[in-house]
Amino acid sequence: MRTSELLLRQVRHALAAAFLLGGFAALLQFAVPLFVLHAIDSAIPARSLETIALLTLLAGAAVATQTCLNAVRARILLRAGLWIEHTLGSELLRTAASSDTKSEDLSALGKLRRSASDGALLAGLDAPWQVLMIGGIALIDWRLAGVALIAAMAILAHGRRVIPDVDREEAATALAEERSAAFARALSRKAQGPDADAEKLSERWDQINRDYVGHAYILASTAVAAADYARLVRAAAQVTLLALGAWFVVDGSLTIGALAAAALLLWGVLEPVEKLVNALPSLAPARSAWLRLASLKGPAADPAAVSTSGLPHLRIAGPLAAGIAAVLAFFAVGTAVAATTRLGQIVAVTGRTLFETQLTSVFASRKGTGGQLFVKEGTVVAKGDLLATLDSRTLDARIATLKLQAATANIELASLKQDLANMTAPSAPPIRNRAPLDKLEARIAEVGRQGRDLIVQIAAAEEELARGRIVAPASGRVVSLDFRPGMPVEPDAPLFTLVTADATLLHRLMAPLGISPWPERIAGLLGGVGGYAQASD
Template identity: 25%
Template sequence: MVSQSKEVPRTFLLAMLASLRKVFFSIAIASAVISVLALTGSLFMLQVYDRVIPGHSVSTLVGIGIIAATLFVFQGILELLRSMLLARVGVALDERMNEKVFGSLMLQHQLALVPGDGMQSVRDLDKVRSFLSGAGPIALFDLPWIPLYLGLCFLFHFWIGLTATCGAIVLVSLAVLAEILSQRPAAEAAKDLTARLAFAEGVRRNWEAVVAMGFVGRMTDRWTDINGAYMANQLVAANVIGTLTTTSRILRLMLQSAVLAVGAILVIQQEATGGIMIASSILVSRALAPVELAIGHWKGFVAARQSWLRLVKLVDILPAEIRSVSLPAPRSKLTVESLSVAPPGNRELVLRNISFGVSAGTILGVIGPSASGKSSLARAITGIWPASSGSIRLDQAALSQWDPSKLGRNVGYLPQDVSLFDGSIADNISRFDEQPSSESVVAAAKSAGVYDMIVKLPQGFDTLIGESGSRLSAGQRQRIALARALYGEPFLVVLDEPNSNLDTEGDAALTQALLGVRARGGIGVVIAHRPSALAAAETLLVIVEGRLQAFGPKETIIAEPVRQPLKQGAVRLKIGGEETGS
């Protein structure tokens, strides 16, 4: 499975680039024709000064004027088509990558993929698409044709060609210098931008606490520092590119004048014609325009290249989701064998050598002191966090053998930090199913004991709850999230502190929901500090400092601390109105 997961993303990227190869080839051909047609202006000037004016021939002027106008029209059409093709390349790239990028938003914390606010991959894709749709790639396609123009300058005269070549070398050196000088500040600015946006998003989510506790000023000061660091690097990058862009433009104008001066000397010495003098000046300007354009867009090129490299790395890290056989829905057992878990991106284990098994129709209560690893266990058995060692099995099949989307239909999960999505209550309960069954939505709401609360709302199940469920109370959000966990009657239901925001009525509804899971032959795992959440549990598991301290019937576990204290760090456990866990 490991080798396959690395091979498939690379195959995906190669296939994606291969599918765009014909488009890039078409753009390259169009650029070649455009580069030839761009000689129209110079050749027109050459004919006007060397034939029309000496011969006083208006008919010749009209003829070459019609030809030049036709060629200019064709050039304009080809440039428009080239721009449209580049825009289509950006759209095609987005169409092929957007599912991978969006999928990374769900997997980034699991695989420790993306720092900051987690939206870097989305911004990277936008940045690459925007660059491909702009003028930057046009300069890159035109750069290889500079030797054609320089060769024509040599055909006009050796000294004209030499002057143009020296100018081209200077401008190309400026482009290389732009690459060297802008790379580091651009990378630092991108890193600071990620931190800047992450901080802003954190303040936006927690604005109530910031305002209520009066540390708006301190947050503002910190924002000023973060924003200042970003702007400093942004300013350095902008100054570098701006300086080189201005220098290249001035040098190109000077070079154009220098070629004109060389041509004038050659005309005086009767080694060239006036037409050659004017045409070579225009030709040099056109030859070096792509270099100036490339330098002007170098900042965007560097940013797009860094974004592309991050996207390539992202696709390479994302696991393959290929399953040759779809496993049947689990029905009988959850088994945890020698499980050790570390947070993604961290080597320090938070769970060590945990082993237990529960059968269908069992409600397991997980208790222990704060920071003992209870929530980590919930994340592991739902597949959110990978196991560092050991295994988690449903009906003898390891979680890695399941297709994630199909496994998800058999798992209900209520995280400790409840978060709903902008949409209706029905959308959230049904997990945004495209064609949800009304009966299933109502059944989940009734199982969670939240049906009466929902139908009392003005729009009932169609009530829009706002971003993160902001229009609901904390207790309402938790009960709707419980209904979401119960939607579709999943086999494994994992609830992490499910009653932290519930009142007495909510506690009773939670107990009934767990009894319903047990009655239909499912498995419930309840992590709790408050004893009311454990009323339906007949089996308890005690975790202390990441290790399993006790596992067995609730009555036995409750009585055990009285007869024989647990290891150091454990606490006395009492159910029925008194404290548990810590």
């Protein structure tokens, strides 16, 4: 195995590490869209400063971790670029066959180092992870994900189409630049001689340099055109997504928060793709330089011999460990908090809850007219507390009338039964005509039947009266109400909205995306979190 291959293998390991950390950074990029989604759709309608505060802390921690990862990745690539330029450059100076070969190989090393330090390689490593961002948009709405996918494919297809042009012009530019520099050095040496024709030499150099300038202009123009095309497609995709999203919001299939989150995710998809296209002038020579260095021929070397021969090793274990530790710490703490946080379990100094997890609408049980209102926005209620009642004056009068009729029927029934007892008593005169007795018994049966009917009517009226009581279905806080005394009330119209505690924070964060958060299943293993403590306001 050649020494160059051994050294480039270590650089490949560094690229793989930067790519892996890029995947974690892409996952963390979901933090801000999720924050916007829940802030707009949940926290702001609920007027919950506690929710916004916790979401802000989580999003801020995610952004800080992502920034740390990007810094670690940039440090790894910078270290790899400088290391390969110094280490392999020293080896080339010792073993190259000619000065021309040394110059071209050292130039290739410089190109590779510049692509690592100017962010071009980072752009190339970030592009594959944008599939995750498109998947996030698909969880919100597959039609909006289609817009993002089409835009990304259009930018990448155009970039792929211009790569051969960039490669060709880059090679021609490098060759013309080398010829121009070589002629300039020769011109400088000849100009010092007594027979030198400075004017002719200057005209010759001008012709050679014009060739270099022409190729450099074409190369720059191609790169600028590709960048302009990427910006145009990106702007068109953003406008299209906002227009479609606004349409979906109007027809009720999408929320405003989901539209804002999708727009941020689209930006996260297309920005790295656009950076990749902008980096083509640096990536093309870096790829050519890598192929040239990988094809260098030299004496074979044993890997163990290389490690003991004084060639330094590319050390990226420190930055890599720091990046992985930051990722693990964020996901462990964030997932544990999100999977176990419920209303009342995290309480601020004032005793108010730090996070409420779900909005619940309250409806009337029957049709009617608004009566009394017992709460206002911001009122904390327990399960079963009375929120309002429907107008019960008609029912109250009916129940009173039915009860009076029932009481009258009971009095009459008691009197009739007493008359029957008197007529059939042993001391009573013998009954010669049963017609009065039969009439009395029929009247007793009729009054008894009327009494039983009245009892049924009273029970139905009282049940109807009870259904006019609107109570809280769960403990929480009233965040909105649409109830006024005297207003018509329909059973399918929401009258109150409560912030309740029916799910964990992680469930609420994932619910708008249609994801079932499996970490909830292990919440009970995290220190006895199964209980639920109600917080007092």
